[in-house]
Amino acid sequence: MKKLQESHLSKVVAAVLMLALVFTGAMFGLKAVQAVPYLDRESYQDTAEFYRLCRTFEDQIASAFALARQLEAENLTYVERQQLTRELEQLKQSFDSSATNFRFVVCNDAGEDVAFNLNTAEELPAPVHYARFTLGEPWAEELDEDSYAAVEATAVEDGVTEITIKAPAGSVSYTIEYAVVPGEQMLESGVEDALCHLYLRYDTATSTFSTWVGVAGSCLVLAAACILFLLWTAGHKAGAEGIVLTWQEKIFFDLYLAAMLVAGTAIFAGGWWLLEYYYHTCVEQQGQEGAWLPLSIAALCALFAAVIALTLRTFAVRLKGRALARTTLLCRVLVWLWKGLGKAVRWGLELVRSLPFLWRTIAGFLAYFLANVALFNEARYNALAGAIWWLLNLAVLLLLCRWSMSFRKLRRGSQAIAAGNLSYQIDTHRMPHELRCHAEDLNNISKGMAEAVDEQMKSERFKAELITNVSHDLKTPLTSIINYVDLLKTTQQDDPKALEYIEVLDRKSQRLKKLTEDLVEASKASTGVLSVNREKIGMAQLMDQAMGEWQEKLEARKLTLVTSLPEGETWVYADGRHLWRVLDNLLSNCAKYAMEGTRVYLDLIRGHGQVSLSVKNISREPLNVPPERLMERFVRGEESRTTEGSGLGLSIARSLTELQGGTFELAVDGDLFKAIVTLPQAN
Amino acid sequence: MTHTILICDDDRDIVSALDIYLSSEGYQTVKAYNGREALRAVEQNDIHLILMDIMMPELDGIRTTAKLREGSNVPIILLTAKSEDADKILGLNIGADDYITKPFNPLEVIARVKSQLRRYTSLGGAEKGPGLLCVGPIAMDDSAKQVTVDGSPVSLTPIEYNILKLLLSHPGQVFSSAQIYEQVWNDPAYGSENTVAVHIRHLREKIEINPADPRYLKVVWGLGYKIEKGANG
Numbered sequence: 016m017k018k019l020q021e022s023h024l025s026k027v028v029a030a031v032l033m034l035a036l037v038f039t040g041a042m043f044g045l046k047a048v049q050a051v052p053y054l055d056r057e058s059y060q061d062t063a064e065f066y067r068l069c070r071t072f073e074d075q076i077a078s079a080f081a082l083a084r085q086l087e088a089e090n091l092t093y094v095e096r097q098q099l100t101r102e103l104e105q106l107k108q109s110f111d112s113s114a115t116n117f118r119f120v121v122c123n124d125a126g127e128d129v130a131f132n133l134n135t136a137e138e139l140p141a142p143v144h145y146a147r148f149t150l151g152e153p154w155a156e157e158l159d160e161d162s163y164a165a166v167e168a169t170a171v172e173d174g175v176t177e178i179t180i181k182a183p184a185g186s187v188s189y190t191i192e193y194a195v196v197p198g199e200q201m202l203e204s205g206v207e208d209a210l211c212h213l214y215l216r217y218d219t220a221t222s223t224f225s226t227w228v229g230v231a232g233s234c235l236v237l238a239a240a241c242i243l244f245l246l247w248t249a250g251h252k253a254g255a256e257g258i259v260l261t262w263q264e265k266i267f268f269d270l271y272l273a274a275m276l277v278a279g280t281a282i283f284a285g286g287w288w289l290l291e292y293y294y295h296t297c298v299e300q301q302g303q304e305g306a307w308l309p310l311s312i313a314a315l316c317a318l319f320a321a322v323i324a325l326t327l328r329t330f331a332v333r334l335k336g337r338a339l340a341r342t343t344l345l346c347r348v349l350v351w352l353w354k355g356l357g358k359a360v361r362w363g364l365e366l367v368r369s370l371p372f373l374w375r376t377i378a379g380f381l382a383y384f385l386a387n388v389a390l391f392n393e394a395r396y397n398a399l400a401g402a403i404w405w406l407l408n409l410a411v412l413l414l415l416c417r418w419s420m421s422f423r424k425l426r427r428g429s430q431a432i433a434a435g436n437l438s439y440q441i442d443t444h445r446m447p448h449e450l451r452c453h454a455e456d457l458n459n460i461s462k463g464m465a466e467a468v469d470e471q472m473k474s475e476r477f478k479a480e481l482i483t484n485v486s487h488d489l490k491t492p493l494t495s496i497i498n499y500v501d502l503l504k505t506t507q508q509d510d511p512k513a514l515e516y517i518e519v520l521d522r523k524s525q526r527l528k529k530l531t532e533d534l535v536e537a538s539k540a541s542t543g544v545l546s547v548n549r550e551k552i553g554m555a556q557l558m559d560q561a562m563g564e565w566q567e568k569l570e571a572r573k574l575t576l577v578t579s580l581p582e583g584e585t586w587v588y589a590d591g592r593h594l595w596r597v598l599d600n601l602l603s604n605c606a607k608y609a610m611e612g613t614r615v616y617l618d619l620i621r622g623h624g625q626v627s628l629s630v631k632n633i634s635r636e637p638l639n640v641p642p643e644r645l646m647e648r649f650v651r652g653e654e655s656r657t658t659e660g661s662g663l664g665l666s667i668a669r670s671l672t673e674l675q676g677g678t679f680e681l682a683v684d685g686d687l688f689k690a691i692v693t694l695p696q697a698n
Numbered sequence: 699m700t701h702t703i704l705i706c707d708d709d710r711d712i713v714s715a716l717d718i719y720l721s722s723e724g725y726q727t728v729k730a731y732n733g734r735e736a737l738r739a740v741e742q743n744d745i746h747l748i749l750m751d752i753m754m755p756e757l758d759g760i761r762t763t764a765k766l767r768e769g770s771n772v773p774i775i776l777l778t779a780k781s782e783d784a785d786k787i788l789g790l791n792i793g794a795d796d797y798i799t800k801p802f803n804p805l806e807v808i809a810r811v812k813s814q815l816r817r818y819t820s821l822g823g824a825e826k827g828p829g830l831l832c833v834g835p836i837a838m839d840d841s842a843k844q845v846t847v848d849g850s851p852v853s854l855t856p857i858e859y860n861i862l863k864l865l866l867s868h869p870g871q872v873f874s875s876a877q878i879y880e881q882v883w884n885d886p887a888y889g890s891e892n893t894v895a896v897h898i899r900h901l902r903e904k905i906e907i908n909p910a911d912p913r914y915l916k917v918v919w920g921l922g923y924k925i926e927k928g929a930n931g
Contacts, residue, residue: 490779491709491779492709494779494801494802495709495711495712495715496801498712498715498719498802498804499711502718550920552919553874553920553921554920556876556921556922557920559892559894559895560895560917560920563894563896563898564895564899566892566896567896567899591918591919591921592919594920595917595919
């Protein structure tokens, strides 16, 4: 199928076949045209040609009578007489029954037959026609039904009208009754006169007309099929995907169509003129114009078909290739105009938008106000103006509604963003221009903020990972240092100084170990990468356990623990291990920095859904650092960093408390140091 | 009989230090510097215990442990610089018997090695009698009122003994200080429970190798105390 569609040969064959079919169809059509004068006639005696022949015969009979009368005149010369006699003879011969199929009887007004050419015992064959002539007038008057008004007719017998015409005095009138020998007899007798030819032509034309028309019609139908095939295959080409546009499609379609219309009209007009000429000369007049006439008419028909086919083909190709609008000049011009209009409108809008908002508002309001006043005035006399006034105000109301709805949407969006939902995006669809700009700005801000927060989280994670990795890398060599210092201790050292140095190494390496451990913990706690398993935890139990761990160490520092607990167990939701680390760090701080011989107070208070645990102690050294600074990393109450602490304890404690949803506060009042851990109470 | 210990770490100095400690204790040592070498060493030698780092090139400690456990139940102690809980739990789940975090105390290493070797070679340990309570290396003979850890007797005060007995008879169960007080002292608790915490700390110091990182007698912060159920061994 596709092959057939793409085949070049098939197209050529179809085109040639189409032309040939149109040509043939036209030829047969012309043959059918020959029968046109005889269509709708009862018989060959009903044709114009027959009447023309009859008129000739009537006139000849009239002139014969005229000649006979002239011969009766006495003052004729011999030559004249001879000439008239010869003419009369010729006429008589032409009316001889053996020379013509025309039969007639001439009667005078008295009803006597004065002349006839009937053979013996021959009657006038039906149908009989009548005519009348008056001597002295060289032509006969045919009698038909239209002449009834002019003549006084009396019915003689059925179907035959005897007509009496009031002839001028002194003139003699005759009636001709005539008829034609029936067709079969004409052929039998072998008399081939014009009547016989007419009879034969009529017979052929009426019997073959439908055949010629049928053949011509089929040819045209086949030609139409060829055109359809051409349209189907148009644009397809072997080896090319889709529709291929040819040079014809490069011409604008409307120009092409116009050219084809001109050519088609010219060809049609030429063909029509030739057809008229053909009809007139060859059909009506039975003239012979040679074969060139029908041939050229058929050729023009084929040419016309070719024009139609070409036009349809290019139309089909353009439609298939979706190039009709593109290759039509009118469309191009319209599109260009439309674009220009759009550009102008946009430019106008841009101009309005570039005005400051206040100006625009004022201008808009003034326009509205003036229109309002004008319309309101006009409305007293004009109902249409009143309707427009209503519509205008309704439109302004709708506009205001749209504004306020959009504004509400904007307001809700900014509230959501302010509440911390940075991923919120305001829907700017169908917002007025001003508000949309504002909403887009807000969207961009929230997006930017979300990105910044994301970035910060990422960098915090990265920091935590870095610290973990670094401390891990620190621990490996540290393990070797600790171990080899330990091994060094087991060796024999004679120099007491060496022992002292080893002791320093040992102490410092242990401190380094503690520092790295705290560093990892602090970074994990502050960046939130620690996992928190919150459970229901008994605070009294926890304090009890913490005291069990620390009591003896504190006592060794001459510190007394004083606890105060509310009645019964106090439950909180927390991660036991993390909470223990908080308490451990606080008690460790007491052990490190509290003045010897003082008391350490541990108080647990609950109320208002909160549980707070406070640790109070008296500092050994003056606390000249504000409490906020104390919670920062690597800050310690004393400036000389000689003691064992890492300076991370409070920072870790705060981070861990906050991880569990609690708050961590420090207070310094003179030498009194107070740490308060507050957690939400569990039921 | 001398035991052979495989030491595996990518840091050669640490391997040498461990070699010195273990040799001085009379053990034979085999050294390896990554997981593949460790696997090869296990095939070629009769190894009684493996000390292995987790973070190693080529084949890390976790994978090596998994491979070794396919065909051997030799005790494995993981050395790890990653002090994260997830790594410890993963190591123990995959078949390691114990772990030591870097930087380690040499005494702790030796104690853990001894403990693992004793359990590995004692083949089932002491026979179970009606009055015998056993969790991991801890065995309590109630009839003799005697407690042993890895076979060595531990001297406990009567209160410590009673607390341990209570916890051992309910492994895995958490007892709050008040419950322990009521059960051991047979007195209702009136806020004097912190003596329980002190006793337990003493008890932990006596039975745990590293009291700061207990393996058996665990503190459940904010809830109480328990003996780890199904503790290693």
